[in-house]
Amino acid sequence: MPDFLGPVSGFGVTFGAMFKKRLTEQYPEQKKITAPRFHGRHQLNRHPDGLEKCIGCELCAWACPADAIYVEGADNTEEERYSPGERYGAVYQINYLRCILCGLCVEACPTRALTMTNEYELADRSRASLIYTKQELLVGLTDGMVAPPHEMYPGTEDDDYYRGEVTAAAPGTTTQRPARAADDQDGGPSADSQVAEPVRAEGRS
Ligand code: SF4
Numbered sequence: 001m002p003d004f005l006g007p008v009s010g011f012g013v014t015f016g017a018m019f020k021k022r023l024t025e026q027y028p029e030q031k032k033i034t035a036p037r038f039h040g041r042h043q044l045n046r047h048p049d050g051l052e053k054c055i056g057c058e059l060c061a062w063a064c065p066a067d068a069i070y071v072e073g074a075d076n077t078e079e080e081r082y083s084p085g086e087r088y089g090a091v092y093q094i095n096y097l098r099c100i101l102c103g104l105c106v107e108a109c110p111t112r113a114l115t116m117t118n119e120y121e122l123a124d125r126s127r128a129s130l131i132y133t134k135q136e137l138l139v140g141l142t143d144g145m146v147a148p149p150h151e152m153y154p155g156t157e158d159d160d161y162y163r164g165e166v167t168a169a170a171p172g173t174t175t176q177r178p179a180r181a182a183d184d185q186d187g188g189p190s191a192d193s194q195v196a197e198p199v200r201a202e203g204r205s
């Protein structure tokens with residue numbers, strides 16, 4: 001190549017790229033549309049009458065390869081019922097500093113209580129805010145639902161819920177008065193103390 005072309009030869013790459021399809025994405029102004037089965041933030045689901053699907057069995061926590069889930073189950077009572085059947089998830093936390101969004105927890109869940117959404121914006125400025133609590137993960141109430149705790153649909157067993165035979169709260173269903181404050185439901189000790197500290201390499205901050 002002649003010497004006089006040396007200073008401008010690098011522009012060949014630039015000019016070549018000018019006519020190619022742009023790969024730049026204007027995030028966050030334009031959000032990327034994910035695939036329908038994208039593995040994003042988790043969600044705890046409800047039955048059609050508003051009762052929670054989570055039964056506090058901890059299978060999701062045992063299936064998690066990253067030890068990112070913490071669950072504590074508790075007993076339902078007739079005076080304070082959060083899910084059909086005996087048990088409910090009283091404490092539920094997912095540590096998104098550990099989670100690799102693999103979905104094994106969803107596969108392990110026997111009640112389809114745990115699914116994943118398409119939400120991928122999980123960055124934040126503090127470790128505590130990335131430990132999502134039950135209140136953050138539990139899906140909201142929709143038409144036909146009543147906020148738990150409340151009674152099961154009269155005349156039904158928990159199996160009837162799993163067979164899809166309960167489609168809405170029974171007329172006149174009201175929220176029971178919880179014995180514990182709502183905040184306590186997510187579990188006595190703080191989020192930081194519930195989930196083990198991430199291991200840090202020596203000498204790093
Ligand atoms: S998606 Fe994978 S890493 Fe994340 S909580 Fe579930 S099992 Fe654990």
Ligand code: SF4
Pocket residue numbers: 053054055056057058059060061071089108109110111112113114
């Ligand atoms: S989310 Fe599913 S697997 Fe996890 S504790 Fe609740 S019912 Fe069990």
